Amino acid sequence: MNAQLKPVCESLEPLEGPFADWMHESYGTLMPFLFKMGEDRWLGIERLLFHWTMKIGTVGDYVGYDDRYCYADVKLALYAAAEWADRGFEGEPLGWHRHPKSGRRRENGRLDRETQDGPTGVAPPRPKEWDDD
Secondary structure, three states, rough: OOOOOOHHHHHHOOOOOHHHHHHHHHHHHHHOOEEEEOOOEEEEEEEEOEEEEEEEEEEOOOOOOOOOEEEEHHHHHHHHHHHHHHHHOOOOOOOOEEEEOOOOOEEEHHHHEEEEOOOOOOOOOHHHHHOOO
């Protein structure tokens, strides 16, 4: 594991047991990080084709996951997971650039730069006032 990421991962509790074993066998190296979110929830950091995603699901659900947030790289996803864990997983994680379930997007992960996808699933044009930053 990357030495810079090790302290971040140590603040999160690894998911263990039969379900975790199944997840590691099923995802292999695509989901190298799998953590507990309380007693019956899990959080996994998964590599996709062009970015990383933080998936959230229920332990024992072998069919799918409940939600996901997209990040530019693994470091952003891990730091967001650790910060979210420090808040007791209240609300939602920070720093994501896309939340597919709601259609929201945040330019560079910034909360003040949030937009909503249009009815066709296409991101709206970038507001001109953002050009000043």
